[in-house]
Amino acid sequence: MNQLIDVKNIALDPDQLVHNDKIATPMYTSSELFEQEQEKIFRNTWVWVAHTSEIPDKGSFKLSKVGREPVIVVRDRKDNIHVMVNRCRHRAATVCEVHKGKTSSFQCPYHGWGYGLDGSLRALPNPEQYGDDFDKSQHGMLKLRVESYQGMIFATFNESIEPLEDFLGAAKKWIDLFMKQGGGYPVKTLGEHQFSVPMNWKVQLENTTDAYHFPIVHKSFLQSLDEEAEKTFTFLDGEGFVEDLGNGHSVMVMIPELVDLEEDLDRKIPERFAELAQALRDEGYPEDQVRRIARAVGGSGFNLNLFPNVACSMAFFRVLTPVAVDKTDIRHIAIGMEGGPDIANRVRLRLHEHFQGPMGFGSPDDAEVWERIQRGVDGGAELPILVNRGIEKEVPGEAGPRGHVSDETGMRAAYAMWKRMMQE
Numbered sequence: 001m002n003q004l005i006d007v008k009n010i011a012l013d014p015d016q017l018v019h020n021d022k023i024a025t026p027m028y029t030s031s032e033l034f035e036q037e038q039e040k041i042f043r044n045t046w047v048w049v050a051h052t053s054e055i056p057d058k059g060s061f062k063l064s065k066v067g068r069e070p071v072i073v074v075r076d077r078k079d080n081i082h083v084m085v086n087r088c089r090h091r092a093a094t095v096c097e098v099h100k101g102k103t104s105s106f107q108c109p110y111h112g113w114g115y116g117l118d119g120s121l122r123a124l125p126n127p128e129q130y131g132d133d134f135d136k137s138q139h140g141m142l143k144l145r146v147e148s149y150q151g152m153i154f155a156t157f158n159e160s161i162e163p164l165e166d167f168l169g170a171a172k173k174w175i176d177l178f179m180k181q182g183g184g185y186p187v188k189t190l191g192e193h194q195f196s197v198p199m200n201w202k203v204q205l206e207n208t209t210d211a212y213h214f215p216i217v218h219k220s221f222l223q224s225l226d227e228e229a230e231k232t233f234t235f236l237d238g239e240g241f242v243e244d245l246g247n248g249h250s251v252m253v254m255i256p257e258l259v260d261l262e263e264d265l266d267r268k269i270p271e272r273f274a275e276l277a278q279a280l281r282d283e284g285y286p287e288d289q290v291r292r293i294a295r296a297v298g299g300s301g302f303n304l305n306l307f308p309n310v311a312c313s314m315a316f317f318r319v320l321t322p323v324a325v326d327k328t329d330i331r332h333i334a335i336g337m338e339g340g341p342d343i344a345n346r347v348r349l350r351l352h353e354h355f356q357g358p359m360g361f362g363s364p365d366d367a368e369v370w371e372r373i374q375r376g377v378d379g380g381a382e383l384p385i386l387v388n389r390g391i392e393k394e395v396p397g398e399a400g401p402r403g404h405v406s407d408e409t410g411m412r413a414a415y416a417m418w419k420r421m422m423q424e
Contacts, residue, residue: 004382014422018415021388025381028200034325041421042067046154046167048310053188062100065321076117083155084119085142119143150175170245170399174304178312180261183296188338194331197367199374201322208303208311209252209410221361242409244400248307248417250410258301265291307417332356387411
């Protein structure tokens, strides 16, 4: 199981790179392999680009990425959502550099080619110089296929790919549960924390369903909690599990009693949310709504990993963007309640800052370990990277193999999908 890998003769063959219980070091270090991933994975599957609350009105837009390719996500005047490569069809300049906003059109700053919200070429200076055969309808911005589920917008360059809902499959149940964090209101994005880490993107892909590291890497976070909260987050000896959901997706259930936030609302409100609950009562909210909101504010008791680039992680979206073989951009997006109580959304943001913010505990601690992994793989290239924890004790789950909450079932799920796509 732990034999060395002959990396000199591995030839970047997916069969040699990925085994059921281990992967080879070039998975993190090969620039050639990274380039293949951009084409075979990120251009050929559904990639998360935005949440509908980020483009709420007609003319609203935001910049995003599909792999390394810059795109604009925009809502047109008919309320349709488009995702377009952020590149003028003339000489390739980006037509937008504002991260987020509202507009009636896009214009290239180089020669003034103008595009509508649907990406169509509307006007250009001195068109007669292109000749009588020049057809504006053939020179619109390159558009991607777009579909959404529960407000999560995905795009793909692959026009023949299966529908998004089929791709999500068994993960849809968990997305539905995750969105109950609206507490009876629609979910919306709040602030976000962005940073870059010198690591391969797959290091992050592994992390979201890795509970094994939590009591070690996040020891300082656990020590910052009150006794009741610390007990809640000490879950390795609990009834949690990790399950392969198919197509590279996986779910890690850490706190089973918080899977469905609308169940057992009569349970005692945790002490850390008692002040919020009383404030809601003082504002006139009925008790059942108070309990629903107070429960939702704490987040779901699971992490959902959606291959290849987004996670619904307890109380926020985690989005990865591959930049280079040893560099990945990360966005941690806080979520709240559209139209919900301001005080509840403020509590959500404070909780996000506590764990995921730049001065919090989770992001800095995780980033340190991710960077050390990338430094470590520069040595002993022939050594395998193990993903074998719990492999012999897996049992059938609702959708696929299920293991203990600390098992590496989710990683094996992601690498099985990686291997499938790299071989197609």
